[in-house]
Amino acid sequence: MIALQSVSKHFQHRGKSVAALANVTLRIGKGDFVAIIGPSGSGKSTFLHLVGGMLSPTEGNVRIENESLYDLTSDQRSALRKKKIGFVFQTFNLVPYLTALENVQVPLVLAGRGEAEQQRRAESLLGRVGLSDRLDHKPSELSVGQQQRVALARMLANDPALILADEPTGNLDPETSASIMDFLVELNTEGRTIVMVTHDLRVADRAKRALRLVNGSIQADGCARPLPVTSLSSREQKALSIN
Amino acid sequence: MKLQTLVWREIFERKNQLATSFVAILLGVSVIVAMKNITFYSEKAVAYQLDALGANILVLPKSASLQDYYSADMQNDEFPEEYVKRLTTSDLQGLDNLSPKFSIPVEVTGRRYILTGILPKNEFQAKAAWQTVSIFTRPEACGVAVDVPGLAAPAKETLVRKRVVQTLGTNELLIGADMAAALKLTEGETIQVMGRSFKVSAVLPQTGTVDDARAFTHLHTVQQMAGKGAVVNAIEVVGCCQQISQGLVQKINQLLPDAKVVTITQIVDTQIKTNRMMSRLSLLFLTIIVLVGGASIANYMFANVFERRREIGTLMALGASSHVVLRMFLLKAVWLGLAGGVGGYVLGSAMAAILGPRVAGVPVFPMLTPLLWAVGVAVLVCVAATFLPARRAARLDPSAALQEI
Numbered sequence A: 001m002i003a004l005q006s007v008s009k010h011f012q013h014r015g016k017s018v019a020a021l022a023n024v025t026l027r028i029g030k031g032d033f034v035a036i037i038g039p040s041g042s043g044k045s046t047f048l049h050l051v052g053g054m055l056s057p058t059e060g061n062v063r064i065e066n067e068s069l070y071d072l073t074s075d076q077r078s079a080l081r082k083k084k085i086g087f088v089f090q091t092f093n094l095v096p097y098l099t100a101l102e103n104v105q106v107p108l109v110l111a112g113r114g115e116a117e118q119q120r121r122a123e124s125l126l127g128r129v130g131l132s133d134r135l136d137h138k139p140s141e142l143s144v145g146q147q148q149r150v151a152l153a154r155m156l157a158n159d160p161a162l163i164l165a166d167e168p169t170g171n172l173d174p175e176t177s178a179s180i181m182d183f184l185v186e187l188n189t190e191g192r193t194i195v196m197v198t199h200d201l202r203v204a205d206r207a208k209r210a211l212r213l214v215n216g217s218i219q220a221d222g223c224a225r226p227l228p229v230t231s232l233s234s235r236e237q238k239a240l241s242i243n
Numbered sequence B: 001m002k003l004q005t006l007v008w009r010e011i012f013e014r015k016n017q018l019a020t021s022f023v024a025i026l027l028g029v030s031v032i033v034a035m036k037n038i039t040f041y042s043e044k045a046v047a048y049q050l051d052a053l054g055a056n057i058l059v060l061p062k063s064a065s066l067q068d069y070y071s072a073d074m075q076n077d078e079f080p081e082e083y084v085k086r087l088t089t090s091d092l093q094g095l096d097n098l099s100p101k102f103s104i105p106v107e108v109t110g111r112r113y114i115l116t117g118i119l120p121k122n123e124f125q126a127k128a129a130w131q132t133v134s135i136f137t138r139p140e141a142c143g144v145a146v147d148v149p150g151l152a153a154p155a156k157e158t159l160v161r162k163r164v165v166q167t168l169g170t171n172e173l174l175i176g177a178d179m180a181a182a183l184k185l186t187e188g189e190t191i192q193v194m195g196r197s198f199k200v201s202a203v204l205p206q207t208g209t210v211d212d213a214r215a216f217t218h219l220h221t222v223q224q225m226a227g228k229g230a231v232v233n234a235i236e237v238v239g240c241c242q243q244i245s246q247g248l249v250q251k252i253n254q255l256l257p258d259a260k261v262v263t264i265t266q267i268v269d270t271q272i273k274t275n276r277m278m279s280r281l282s283l284l285f286l287t288i289i290v291l292v293g294g295a296s297i298a299n300y301m302f303a304n305v306f307e308r309r310r311e312i313g314t315l316m317a318l319g320a321s322s323h324v325v326l327r328m329f330l331l332k333a334v335w336l337g338l339a340g341g342v343g344g345y346v347l348g349s350a351m352a353a354i355l356g357p358r359v360a361g362v363p364v365f366p367m368l369t370p371l372l373w374a375v376g377v378a379v380l381v382c383v384a385a386t387f388l389p390a391r392r393a394a395r396l397d398p399s400a401a402l403q404e405i
Helices: A044-051 A074-084 A102-110 A114-129 A144-155 A173-191 A234-239 B003-013 B015-053 B068-072 B082-090 B121-126 B126-134 B177-183 B219-226 B242-245 B248-255 B265-307 B309-317 B322-358 B370-393 B398-404
Strands: A004-012 A016-028 A033-037 A059-064 A085-088 A162-166 A191-197 A209-214 B057-061 B095-108 B111-120 B172-175 B190-193 B194-203 B216-219 B234-239 B261-263
Touching: A004 A044, A004 A144, A016 A044, A033 B309, A044 A059, A044 A191, A059 A085, A074 A085, A074 B309, A074 B322, A085 A144, A102 A114, A102 B003, A102 B265, A114 A144, A114 B003, A144 B068, A162 A173, A162 B068, A162 B126, A173 A191, A209 B003, B003 B015, B003 B121, B015 B265, B015 B322, B057 B068, B057 B172, B057 B248, B057 B265, B082 B095, B082 B234, B082 B248, B095 B190, B111 B126, B121 B265, B172 B177, B172 B190, B177 B194, B216 B219, B216 B234, B234 B248, B309 B398, B322 B370
Parallel strands: A033 A191, A033 A209, A085 A162, A162 A191, B111 B216, B172 B194
Antiparallel strands: A004 A016, A004 A059, B057 B234, B057 B261, B095 B111, B095 B234, B172 B216, B190 B194
C-alpha cells in the first residue's frame, strides 16, 4: 500500500542543511499496523507528514497504492487525503468553536456530503466511540480522552483505508491510552492500514511491527514484535520514556 | 453543516477581535451614506428653490442689457421667434422650460404698463417637431421636475414665475398684483388694452418685481398688437445646473450667435460649489474607508490567519484544498462586508435624517439606492483587503503549521 523509495528530506536551518530523513526505503502492506518509534527530533512526524502527502521529499519517491504521491498537485493530494487517509494527532486538533458532532462533520463537509448524511454518519461514529451523549459539547467541555475519541471519530468520517497517527496517546493517561489503542487495533482488524509514530514502547507493542527511526534513518524493519528494550541504548531508553 | 456554518461559528467565537474592523467599516459606510443622502436632498432643495426663482438662463437681443430685461424695457430690441425653434430642435442637453417673451408698453386708463406675450406650454407640445426633442422632459437629477417631500408644491398662480403656463387663450390676461389693484380688476372681469378686449383669467400674487405692474397674454396676440411679426425680445430658459456647469451657455451662444446668452451665475455657482464640496467630501471619506477600513481588515485577517495556523493545517490534513481555505476567508470577508454595509446604511440613514435638517437645512428621508452602494463598497473593500491574507492561508504549509505550535 505504501512504498518509500530512497526518500530523504532536508531542512535548511540558519543556512545549513539538516537531514530529517535520510535515504529511507520502506514498504508497508495493506492491513499492516506499523509503529515508528524514536526519540524527539528523530524525524517521526516528518516521516508521517511525508507519507500523508503534506511534505514533499527532497529526494526519492513516495507511492500510495501505486500512485506517486508527489507527482500529484497539492490539491490532488488533498483530494487523496480526503478519500483515503485519516489523521490522528497528539493534541487532537479539534476545531475549538465547533461541537463534537460538527467536528466529526468537517471531513464530510469537505467531501461534499449532504447535511442529512453528515448528521447520520457523525452521530453513528460518535456513538461508536461512546460519545453519543456528548454530541453538542465543545472540545473545551470534554476531557482529553473524550477529545481524542472525537478526533478518532472525525478521522473515520470518510472511511479511510490508511490511518496515520501522530503520538495518538501522547497526551493521555495510561488507562485512556489503552482504550485508544484498543480502538486502533480494532480498526486494524477491520482491514485498515495504520502507521503510528510514538515514543512509548508499550504503545508500540500493540502494533504488528515496529521500526526504529534514529537520526532520520530506519534502523530495523520487518520485526513482528516491538524492538526489545535491551536493543536500545540507555540514552534512547530515556528518550523513549521506558520506565 | 456547510462551510458557511464553520465561517459563522468562527466569526462569533472571535467576535471581539473582529469588532474593530467591523466598526471601521460601519463608521466609514455610515458617513458616506449620510453624506450621499444629505447631498441628494440638498441638491433637490436647491434645484427646487432655483425652480421657484424662475429662469436661470436668458437669451436676449445683443443690444439689450440685463437691466433692460429686469425693467422689462426692451421694446426696441427683438430677435426672430424662430430662435425658439432652433433651441428646441437642437440636440442640447439640459434645457428645461423655455419661455419666449415679447414685451410692449401699453397705456390703460392713462397709466403705463408692460404687456408681455408668452407662449403656453400646450402650444409647445402641439408642435410635433418640438415634441420629438422632448423639450419638457427634464434630464434625470436635473431638479425641479422631482417633487421634494416636505416642500410645498407651487401655487397655481406662481406658474407664471416658473415662466411657463399650461394654457392661455389669445384673449386671456394674467395680471400683476399692482396693476390689478390700480385698475380694480378681479378674475373674470374684462379689460380693454389698445382697443382689444381681454378677460382676466388670474390675478398674480405680489412678487415685488416688475411683474407686479405687468400683464401677460398670448405671445401671438402681442405680436399682432405690435405689428412687428414673429419676433420676441427674450427667451427665458430653465437650464439644468449640471449642464450649465458643463458649458450649456456657451453651446447656446454657438447656436444663436446673434443673441446674447446670460446666466444667473451666482445662484448656479452656489449649487455647483455645494455639489462639488459634498462630492469631494464623499470622495475623501471613500478614500478613508478604503485605506483605514481596508488596512484594519487586512491587519485583522493576517492576525487571524496566523492564529489559526494549526486549524488550517488540520483542515488541510483532513483534505481541504487551497481553494476551500481561500473560500473560507473570503466568505468571512463577504459576511463582514454585508454586516458593515447594511449596518452602515442603517446608521448613515439615521444620521442623515437627524443631522440633515441641521446641517443642510433640508428634510432628509432614507433612500434605498445607497443601500446597494453601501453594501457593494463594504463587501468590495473587505474582500480586497482579505485577499492577500486569505491567499497566505491557502498557501500555508500544513506540515509546518502542524509542527510549529
